Amino acid sequence: MIIGTDITQGILPFEREEQDWRELTGWAYQDLTDAADRVDVIWYGLNQQLK
Template sequence: MLVMEGFEEWIKQELEQGRDAEHILSQFNTLLGQVRQSEAQRRQSDENSVVFLIMLEMGRGIVPLSALERTWRDLNGWLVQQGSSLSDHVYYIWHGLGKKLK
């Protein structure tokens, strides 16, 4: 089992280092592709091999005043969408209550 989390902090660090949104999205898509390929290879020998992505929803619809914070929130949302589209199962968990979305 592999559990990956902290994507929002990675995005923030990338933005603070001056990376643009396209670069960050490209990096993330490459990472997800590598993770999916590795998971598929591991499943050939162990059908219980699984990867969990823990990704945060940020903002709950509130738009930040700072341009950096808006970009940070937007990027996080786009990455969550990309991770969800590539996942077999998606759950939304809020205050300990889970809802299966996919």
């Protein structure tokens, strides 16, 4: 089980290093999702199975 934090909300960071970290994290989440048998999003306590 892997639990990730949603980082898609808010303003894009000004500093290049923070932008790169955010981009790399997004790519990692995509790779994890591709490899996973099941993917769920839990938002405000409500579960939604995506895969």
